[in-house]
Structure formats: C-alpha cells, structure tokens
Amino acid sequence: MTSDYFHFLNLIGVAFFAVAGTLLGYEKKVGGFGIVVVASVTALGGGSLRDLLLNEPVFWVADQAYLYSTYGATIIAIIFIRYLPHVSNYYFLLIDTVGMAIFNIVGIEKSLIEGTGMLIAITMGTTTGIFGGLIRDVICREVPSVMRGEMYASACVAGGLAYGALFYFGAPYIWCILGSLFTTVFLRMGALHWDWQLKFFKKRYRQ
Template sequence: MTSDYFHFLSLIGVAFFAISGTLMGHEKNIGGFGVVVVGSVTALGGGTLRDVLLNQPVFWITQPDYLYATYGAIFIAVIFIRHLPDVSNYYMLLVDAIGMAIFNIVGIEKSLLEGTTMLVAITMGMTTGIFGGLMRDVICREVPLVMRDELYSTACFCGGLTYAGFFLLNVSYIWCIVGSLFITVFLRLGALHWGWQPNIFRKRTPRK
C-alpha cells in the first residue's frame, strides 16, 4: 500500500510540474516542440537529479508511465490554454507550488527508503522539489523562483520539517503527507498573496 501511495504521488507531482512548465512556455511565447521540452524538463529534472545522487535507476527510464503522465499533462495544459482567452501567471505559480510540495515528499521518502538520515532526506526533498522549476526558469531566461526574495525554498524546507516531525512522532503515514503538503502549499501561496519574505539578512534598526 505504501508503494502505491508513493507511485501515485510521484505521478501527480510529475503532472503538476509538466503543466507549470507548459504554462511558463506559453508565457514566454515558446512554440512547437519547445513547449514539450520545457514541460518535460520541469517534470523530470528534479527526480532525475535525486536518483543520480542516490545512485538509483532514473525513475522515468525504469517506469515509462511517468513519461505518459508528463506528455499527457502537457497536452491537457495546451488544450486548457487554447480554450481560455487569458491565462494568468497565477496558474503557473499555483501548480508549481503543488508540484513542489508533492516532489518534496517524494524526495524525502525515497531517500529514507535508501537508508539516509532524516537531514539528508529533507535536503533531498528540497532538491527534488526545486530543481525542475530551477531548470525551467533558466531555460526560459527568468530569474529562478528559488533565487528571488520570497518564500520558495523556505516553504519547501518547512514542509520537510513537518514531515520529519510527524514521522519521528510515529504519526500515521497519510498525515505525514497531508501535513507536509499543507504547510508547503500554505507558505508558498501565502507568500504570493501577502508578500511574505524571509528577510534573513535584515539588519536591526539602531536605537536613537
């Protein structure tokens, strides 16, 4: 049952990231096969790096259904774009937040299955959740979201800490997933809506 959850989460995460890449490609007026490239890199990049670092077979090579999910999501996104008069950038940011939250969990779980420590697993979760979007932004000549002064990697990290906390408290597996998803998406969307920023280098105002 656990492996079924893991596989399902991975497929959903791939699909969401494929959609975010396609929406970004549309925003940048990338045409033809270029949109497929951007969507595929976004969907598969983070998981590929994760598997290489863990010295594991690359997930979409051993299980081609991830490619079906990727190309299917790109096709659906293209149809969606063609039938809406105006596609806001908010849609891309929304699906990116959800995809990041899911891939964060997948990276953590796959690392733990390989016997890593929790700290390594949290780091691998962030790598899995962020790297595909980073590649998407670089290809599209955008300042990567992870490099901007807003909650992005921090949201991913907090989601990882939530998963780790529930896991160490022996909370049910499904609640580890739900808690991590909620915290990551809430912080990311909160940053978009209310402008939350980490401001880790903010200096104290001297007293007069």
C-alpha cells in the same frame, strides 16, 4: 500500500510540474516543440537529480509511466490553453506550488526508503522540489524563484520539517503527507499573497 501511494504521488507530481512548465512556456511565447521541452525538464529534472545523487536508476527511465504522465499532462494543458488563452498567472503559481510540495514529499520518502537519515531526506526533498523549476526558469530566461527573496526553497524545507516531526512522533503515513503538503503550499502561497520574505541579511546603505 505505501509503494502504491508513493507511485501515485510521483505520477501526480510529474503531471503538475508538466502543466506548470507548459503554462510558463506559453507565457514566455515558447513555440512548437519547445513547449514540450520546457514541460519535460520541469517535470523530470528534480527527480532525475535526486536519483543520480542516490545512485538509483533514473525514475522515468526505469518506469515509462512517468513519461506518459508528463506528455499526457502537457497535451491536456496545451489543449486547455488553446481554448482558454487568457489563463491567469495565479493558476501557474498554484500548480507550480502543489507540484513542488508533492515532489518535496516524494524526495523525502525515496531517500528514507534508501536508508538515509531524516536530515539528508529533507535536503533531498527540497532538491527534488525546486530543481525542475530552476531549470525551467533558466530556459525561459526568468530569474529562478529560488534566487528571489520570496519563500520558495524555504517553504520546501518547512514542509520537510513538518513531515519529519510527524514521522518522528509516529503519525500515520497519510498525515505525514498531508502535514507536509499543507505546510509547503500554505507558506508558498501565503508568501505570494502577503509578500512574506525570509531575509538573512540586512541591506547596507552607503553614506
């Protein structure tokens, strides 16, 4: 049952990130096959890096269902945008956030399956969650969200800590997922809505 949940989460995360990549590509006026490239690197980039770091077969090479999910979600998003071209940026942000939160969980779980400690798993979850979006933003000539002052990677870390705490106290598997998902989405969307920022350094002014 756990493996079924894991596979389902991975497919959903890939689909959400493919849609997010398509929406940003549309906003940046990426044309033709470029949209598919942006969607694909967004959906597959983070998981590919995770598997390489864990010395595991790259997930979409081992199971082509992830490519079906990526391309299917991309095509659906293209059709949706074609008939509803005035898509609010809010939808991109929400879909990107949910995709990031799901990939964060998938990264944690795959690391734990491979026998890593929880600290490494949380780090791997954050890497999985943010790397695809980072590549997407660079390709689209955006300042990557992870490089801005807004909460992005920190929301992933908080979601990972929530997962780790629930796991440590023996919470049911589904509650570990929901706790991490809610924490990541709430912090990320709350930061966008209320301008929450995590600042480590104070700005110095010249006299």
